[in-house]
Amino acid sequence: MKLNLEKVKGFSVIFIKEERIDAHNSGELKAYILHLIEQGEVNIIVQIECVRFIDSSGLGALLSGYKHATAKSGKLALACCKQQVLSMFELTRLNRVFDIYADLNEALENET
Amino acid sequence: MCNKVIQVEVIIPTQTKYLDLIGSIGEHIAKDLEDFSGDREALAYHLNLVLTEATTNAIKHASSAMQKDTVKITIHIHDNELNIKVYDHGQGFNMETVPVPDLDQPKEGGMGLYFIRTLMDSVSYTRLDDGNVLEIIKYL
Numbered sequence: 001m002k003l004n005l006e007k008v009k010g011f012s013v014i015f016i017k018e019e020r021i022d023a024h025n026s027g028e029l030k031a032y033i034l035h036l037i038e039q040g041e042v043n044i045i046v047q048i049e050c051v052r053f054i055d056s057s058g059l060g061a062l063l064s065g066y067k068h069a070t071a072k073s074g075k076l077a078l079a080c081c082k083q084q085v086l087s088m089f090e091l092t093r094l095n096r097v098f099d100i101y102a103d104l105n106e107a108l109e110n111e112t
Numbered sequence: 113m114c115n116k117v118i119q120v121e122v123i124i125p126t127q128t129k130y131l132d133l134i135g136s137i138g139e140h141i142a143k144d145l146e147d148f149s150g151d152r153e154a155l156a157y158h159l160n161l162v163l164t165e166a167t168t169n170a171i172k173h174a175s176s177a178m179q180k181d182t183v184k185i186t187i188h189i190h191d192n193e194l195n196i197k198v199y200d201h202g203q204g205f206n207m208e209t210v211p212v213p214d215l216d217q218p219k220e221g222g223m224g225l226y227f228i229r230t231l232m233d234s235v236s237y238t239r240l241d242d243g244n245v246l247e248i249i250k251y252l
Binding site: 020022023024053055056057059060061063064084087088091092093094097 | 128129131132135153154157160161164165168171213215216218219220221222223224226227230
């Protein structure tokens with residue numbers, strides 16, 4: 001899984017650099033987010049601008065991160081979600097679970 | 113509606129690195145359909161997703177006894193019917209006992225079959241002599 005991590009305004013921002021999140025790389029993403037949380041980085045924004053496809057395992061990896069972050073009084077939000085990817089969150093009603101922002105600035109303004 | 117007959121057969125090793133290939137085939141087929149008046153981009157995503165989920169499922173249920181196990185995927189379009197079959201050599205499962213996910217209590221797993229059932233028109237899982245086949249039909 002290609003990704004970058006930046007610390008911005010107290011948030012760990014994960015920039016996903018893959019077009020697809022599926023069963024081939026979602027396990028790696030899940031483990032990466034959980035590792036961050038275990039290190040105390042519980043306020044996370046996942047920037048998914050590059051992602052044009054996500055499957056059930058990708059949604060599961062993000063949900064896992066969300067649950068673990070909130071269990072430690074943190075948060076996990078999403079930024080830059082393409083319409084087709086957003087439709088997967090809507091189909092599963094996960095758009096009610098995650099805060100999903102149009103861009104990173106909006107995410108940082110609303111979450112900080 | 114009168115699409116030309118399209119028949120695709122792909123056999124892959126039971127490795128998730130091939131999901132991109134399988135999903136992309138579905139996406140390309142949707143984008144190249146000659147007579148389709150619906151939302152082509154949505155259909156492309158849905159075929160990508162359904163093929164990805166079905167193939168993932170087949171890889172998960174692959175026979176552990178066969179080190180070089182494979183998954184066969186066929187896609188057949190005739191008239192307005194798009195038919196996908198995904199063959200595995202595993203123990204199989206009872207599709208009727210797979211619960212519908214509670215979307216108000218989201219869990220990490222169990223969404224794959226939900227996507228297939230929700231986005232396609234017909235889904236069945238049948239035991240064969242040497243494995244199983246998941247058959248998915250979408251009317252275009």
